Every structure is written in C-alpha cells, then in structure tokens.
Amino acid sequence: MSALGGNLLLPLNVPIAVRAKCCCYLPATAPLKTRRNQRRAWKLWAQSDHFRQSTISQQQVNLSVLRFTFGIPWLDESYLPRLIGYGFGSLILLNHFIGSNSPVPSAQLVSEALGLSLAAFSVTLPVVGKFLRGATTEELTTLPERAQQIFVMSENISDNLKEDLAWTSYVLLCNTKSLSVLIYLQHVLCVRGYWKVPEDLLKDEILNWFIGQITKFGLVDVKDALYFPQSTGSMLEGAIPDGTGSILIQPVPGKGKENIAGFVLLASSISYAYGDKDRLWIQAIANKFRGETRNTDSELS
Amino acid sequence: MQTEEYRGPKPRKNWIADWVSKNDDVARSLPIYTGGFSLLAVLFNRAIFGIAPVTDASSSQSRADLLALGLAVTNVLTGLVWLSIRPKSISKVEPEGMECHWISPYLPDTVVSELEWFWQSLSDVTCCRSLVIVYDGICILQVGVAAESSSGDGAETVDAAKLIHGALCEGIMKSGAQNYLANLSLYPSKSELPFLPPNTQAVVLQPLGDKGIAVIGGDTIRGFTNADQAWISLIGDKLDATLMKSLTRTESLAQNTG
Numbered sequence: 001m002s003a004l005g006g007n008l009l010l011p012l013n014v015p016i017a018v019r020a021k022c023c024c025y026l027p028a029t030a031p032l033k034t035r036r037n038q039r040r041a042w043k044l045w046a047q048s049d050h051f052r053q054s055t056i057s058q059q060q061v062n063l064s065v066l067r068f069t070f071g072i073p074w075l076d077e078s079y080l081p082r083l084i085g086y087g088f089g090s091l092i093l094l095n096h097f098i099g100s101n102s103p104v105p106s107a108q109l110v111s112e113a114l115g116l117s118l119a120a121f122s123v124t125l126p127v128v129g130k131f132l133r134g135a136t137t138e139e140l141t142t143l144p145e146r147a148q149q150i151f152v153m154s155e156n157i158s159d160n161l162k163e164d165l166a167w168t169s170y171v172l173l174c175n176t177k178s179l180s181v182l183i184y185l186q187h188v189l190c191v192r193g194y195w196k197v198p199e200d201l202l203k204d205e206i207l208n209w210f211i212g213q214i215t216k217f218g219l220v221d222v223k224d225a226l227y228f229p230q231s232t233g234s235m236l237e238g239a240i241p242d243g244t245g246s247i248l249i250q251p252v253p254g255k256g257k258e259n260i261a262g263f264v265l266l267a268s269s270i271s272y273a274y275g276d277k278d279r280l281w282i283q284a285i286a287n288k289f290r291g292e293t294r295n296t297d298s299e300l301s
Numbered sequence: 302m303q304t305e306e307y308r309g310p311k312p313r314k315n316w317i318a319d320w321v322s323k324n325d326d327v328a329r330s331l332p333i334y335t336g337g338f339s340l341l342a343v344l345f346n347r348a349i350f351g352i353a354p355v356t357d358a359s360s361s362q363s364r365a366d367l368l369a370l371g372l373a374v375t376n377v378l379t380g381l382v383w384l385s386i387r388p389k390s391i392s393k394v395e396p397e398g399m400e401c402h403w404i405s406p407y408l409p410d411t412v413v414s415e416l417e418w419f420w421q422s423l424s425d426v427t428c429c430r431s432l433v434i435v436y437d438g439i440c441i442l443q444v445g446v447a448a449e450s451s452s453g454d455g456a457e458t459v460d461a462a463k464l465i466h467g468a469l470c471e472g473i474m475k476s477g478a479q480n481y482l483a484n485l486s487l488y489p490s491k492s493e494l495p496f497l498p499p500n501t502q503a504v505v506l507q508p509l510g511d512k513g514i515a516v517i518g519g520d521t522i523r524g525f526t527n528a529d530q531a532w533i534s535l536i537g538d539k540l541d542a543t544l545m546k547s548l549t550r551t552e553s554l555a556q557n558t559g
Contacts, residue, residue, distance in 0.1 A: 080375075081332075081375055081376070081379050084371070084372065084375045085372065085375075088368045088371055088372050088375075089372075091364075091368055092365060092368050092369075095361055095364045095365055095368070096361075096365075099361045099364060104361075105350075105362065106350065107346055107347070107349075107350035107352055107362055108361060108362045108365050110346050110350075111343060111346055111362065111365040111366050111369050112365050112369075114339055114342055114343065114346070114369050115365060115368050115369035115372060118335070118336075118339050118369060118372035118373060118376065119372055121332075121335055121376065122372055122375055122376060122379075125332060125376070125379055127317060128317065128321055128328055128331075129379075129383065131317065131318045131321035131322055131328075132321060132325060132328060132329060132383060133322070133325045133387075133388055134386065134387070134388035160411065163542075167539055171532075171535045171536075171539075174535065175528070175531050175532055175535060216308070217307070217308050217309040218306045218307040218308040218309065219307070219309065221306040221307045222307055226309075226311075226312055227312055228310075228312050229312070229315065229318075230313075230315070231313065232310075233309075233310030234309070234310055235309050235310055236309075277426070277526060277528050277529075278528070280425070280426040281422075281426055281528065281532050284421070284422035284425060284426050285422075287418065287421070287422070288418050288422075
C-alpha cells in the first residue's frame with residue numbers, strides 16, 4: 001500500500017491548549033511543541049489529511065477530516081461529552097445543595113432541570129456515536145486469560161476438505177477481530193484459536209468434548225445467523241474464553257433451501273466486533289462449504 | 302425462525318443501535334438541535350422570570366445558567382463534529398454492456414465450483430459487477446457484465462496474451478501486490494481492459510501467484526473497501542493454490558498418458 005498522501009502541517013497560534021491530529025490514527029507526527037509566554041499561548045499544529053483510495057487503512061469511504069485532540073494518549077476524545085456531562089451535572093447538583101439559598105427560586109430550578117437533562121443527554125452521546133455510519137471501533141482485541149491456543153480438526157476427511165477448513169479458519173482469524181473459530185459440518189469439526197479447554201483433556205478427546213458442548217446448546221439446529229454483539233449470555237460458556245465480548249454464529253446452507261449443513265462460530269474479545277461488512281463476508285465464507293458438504297456426505301456413506 | 306431444539310440464549314435487540322443505523326442523518330443532527338434549543342431555553346427562562354441578562358458569579362442562578370450553557374455548547378460542538386465526519390455517499394453507475402457467464406470447459410469440477418463461489422461472494426458482498434480471471438496465459442473465466450464486442454455479436458473476448466504483457470499486469474506480476482484503481486476514469490491504462498464495460502468505475506487487479514491475475518470491475522467509485530481488498534487478497538492466494546494444483550495434476554496426467 002502506498003503511504004498516506006497530501007499531508008499538510010499548518011502552524012496556528014491560539015490561546016487554548018489543544019493539539020490537532022489526523023482523525024483516526026496517531027501516526028508518527030511531530031509531538032506537541034509548546035512555547036509558553038505570559039499569556040500561555042501554545043503553538044498549535046493542525047494536520048489535515050486527504051485520504052485517497054487504498055491509502056486508508058480503516059475508513060470505509062474517503063473523506064477529508066480535520067479534528068482536534070488534546071494529545072493525551074489514554075484519552076478517547078469521543079468520550080469527552082460524557083466526561084463534561086458528568087462534571088457539569090455534578091457542579092449543578094453542588095450548586096443546588098450548597099451554593100444556593102433556600103427556598104430555591106423557580107427560575108433556578110428550571111435552569112437546573114435543563115442542565116441535568118443536558119448532562120444526561122451528553123452522557124449518552126458516545127453510545128450514539130458508536131453506531132453512526134462510518135464509525136469504527138479502535139478497540140484492540142485482548143488475549144484471553146485462562147485459555148489455550150488450539151488447532152484441532154476431524155480426521156478421516158478428504159485432503160481437500162482439510163485444506164479448506166484450515167484455510168477458512170486461518171482467514172477468519174486473520175481478517176476479522178476473532179480470537180476463536182469453530183466450524184462444524186455434519187460430524188466434521190475444526191476448532192482453532194483461543195478456547196477454554198479442560199486441562200486434563202487428552203488431545204484425542206478434545207473434539208468429542210466440543211461436540212458435547214455443541215449438542216448441549218443445540219447449535220446444529222441454528223437456522224438463522226445469531227449475533228451477540230455485547231452480552232454473550234451462556235453461549236458455550238464451558239468453552240468460550242472468559243471476557244468474550246461478541247459471538248457470531250453463521251449457518252452453513254445445505255443442499256436444499258431449508259437444509260442447514262452446519263455452522264461457523266466466531267468469538268471476539270471486544271464488543272460489536274463484527275460490522276455489517278464483516279458479517280457479509282463471513283456469510284460468503286460459510287457458503288463455500290455448501291459444495292463441500294456434498295463431498296462429506298459421499299465420504300461418510 | 303429457530304427450531305425448538307436450539308437451546309442457547311437469544312441475542313438481545315439493541316434499540317439504540319437499530320434506530321441510529323436507520324436514522325443516521327437525524328442522529329447526527331440531534332445534538333445540534335438539542336444544544337441550540339437549550340441555549341434559547343436558558344435565555345427564555347431568564348426573560349420570563351425577569352432576571353437581568355448579566356453574569357454574576359455570586360448568584361446561584363447565574364452559575365446554574367452558565368453550566369447549562371456550557372453543556373449546550375458541548376452538544377452543539379459534538380453535533381458539528383459528527384456532521385463534519387459524515388461519510389460521503391457515492392451512487393453506483395449501471396455498467397454498460399452485456400451479461401455473460403463463461404468458464405473454461407476444461408477445468409475440473411472442484412476448480413469450477415471454487416471459481417463460481419468466488420464470483421458469487423464478490424457480487425453479493427462488494428460492488429463487483431465484472432470478473433475476469435486469466436491463468437497460465439489463458440482466460441479461464443469471464444462473468445458478469447462485459448463490454449459488447451465491436452462486431453456486435455456477443456461480449457468482448459479477453460485477449461489474455463495482450464493483457465498479460467500490458468504495463469498494468471506486468472507491474473502487478475513484478476510487485477506481486479494487489480493494485481486498486483479506485484477511480485478508473487483517471488487512469489489511462491484503462492485501455493488495457495477493453496473487455497470491461499466502458500463505464501466501469503473501479504477495478505481491483507489481484508495477482509494469482511505468479512501465473513495469473515483476477516480483474517474485478519466495480520460499479521462505484523472507491524466502492525471496494527479496505528476489508529474487501531483484504532478478503533480479495535486472501536481468496537486470491539487460495540485460488541492460486543487450487544489452480545496450481547489443478548495445473549500440476551493435468552500436467553502429470555499428460556506426462557503419464559503421453
């Protein structure tokens with residue numbers, strides 16, 4: 001991929017302490033340079049990036065953006081309205097109980113009610129912002145604790161199917177925010193990634209153990225895609241690593257319209273890990289096994 | 302509909318997520334209207350109760366009003382940021398040409414089904430409307446919308462030798478990296494792709510190892526996202542492995558019989 005193009009660095013002088021940066025990332029730009037004078041005016045570097053075609057690494061569509069940040073690494077500016085809402089809302093309450101004479105005048109009560117409503121609205125703004133079109137989560141996946149990295153596959157299957165299962169599980173782990181993949185196709189199982197497997201289980205028993213977990217929840221009868229973007233509930237609680245944020249179960253279509261040949265299960269450590277585009281691609285990948293199941297049937301019979 | 306045999310939990314509906322994704326424009330403007338309305342409400346409140354429009358830090362009324370104004374301004378600024386980063390929607394352009402679906406009859410069934418799956422995935426998930434695959438010097442697949450031939454009888458066929466030896470493909474084969482022409486009209490090298498509809502908006506050229514290339518035409522400028530490109534790249538590697546295996550098998554069969 002070619003490097004980002006059209007990167008202009010424009011010096012501005014403003015009396016407020018802010019730092020400008022590119023909208024989504026923190027590239028290796030020059031650190032904030034400050035020059036203090038009596039008025040504490042700081043030199044502000046505004047950076048404008050015009051994204052072009054394949055040079056964007058995370059945005060869905062090209063757009064020119066100019067955004068300002070405080071330059072504090074641990075502070076996510078999208079949560080600023082929430083912090084201001086909490087802060088100002090607390091001050092309004094403080095003003096009501098400590099700073100005012102009793103009885104509180106009606107005008108002040110109206111202002112305080114308005115202020116508290118605005119504070120509550122500001123607190124919810126980051127949640128709304130997360131679901132806007134084009135918003136991408138910058139949350140990184142975290143490796144789960146108390147989970148093992150495994151790669152097991154059914155034996156007595158054709159080399160073609162083995163290859164396809166290995167490739168599919170690899171691309172799903174590579175191209176999505178998944179840490180765990182499970183592919184089930186009519187008695188054929190492929191499990192890859194981080195899973196919470198009992199320590200005393202022998203390698204030969206792992207597949208049977210997983211089939212037991214699948215049977216316990218009746219996952220073979222899932223007909224429509226199931227997406228748990230936040231709370232995964234009790235879904236495969238014995239096998240899914242602790243702290244799993246989202247789970248997606250995508251059925252694999254069978255020969256007929258109503259038949260289901262199996263499913264693909266993906267788990268990620270972050271919430272809302274699978275966007276619309278991700279789910280479409282996962283569905284396309286699952287459809288690859290529609291033809292494979294015919295081979296499986298003929299091998300098993 | 303789930304059968305009764307599924308015994309797992311059901312996903313909970315997220316009303317906020319559903320509402321925001323269906324009403325993106327309204328959601329983006331909501332903080333501005335809320336903040337603006339609150340600003341006016343604070344001033345109106347002062348006017349109604351006959352409070353002088355001056356800021357007095359010793360007055361608890363003024364302090365409450367200032368805090369409310371601060372929150373209102375925060376909302377307005379948030380709304381402005383959301384509006385400024387609204388993705389630009391680009392409309393798709395219906396490709397001019399004729400539908401075709403041709404796959405080389407000499408390919409084994411496993412290869413044909415994989416190629417069909419590739420085309421189905423691209424057309425379902427991306428803005429792809431045309432797909433041509435050239436491998437080992439011959440065109441093995443041409444599906445989707447193709448340009449009409451100059452003689453008027455059918456789709457424009459792919460001159461594989463000319464394509465492979467053109468500057469576009471040579472560059473890709475040399476680098477081994479995918480090339481994405483996000484706005485095809487800006488590139489003079491589009492003349493090397495006469496089999497694509499003349500108004501194709503974007504093209505992805507994916508090398509298949511060092512023996513082939515997949516030409517993927519789309520109907521929207523910058524229509525292929527980074528996720529699409531990543532998936533196409535990985536699937537391209539798989540296709541190359543499948544085609545190479547099929548080629549090796551054919552060659553060894555020919556050696557054994559010949």
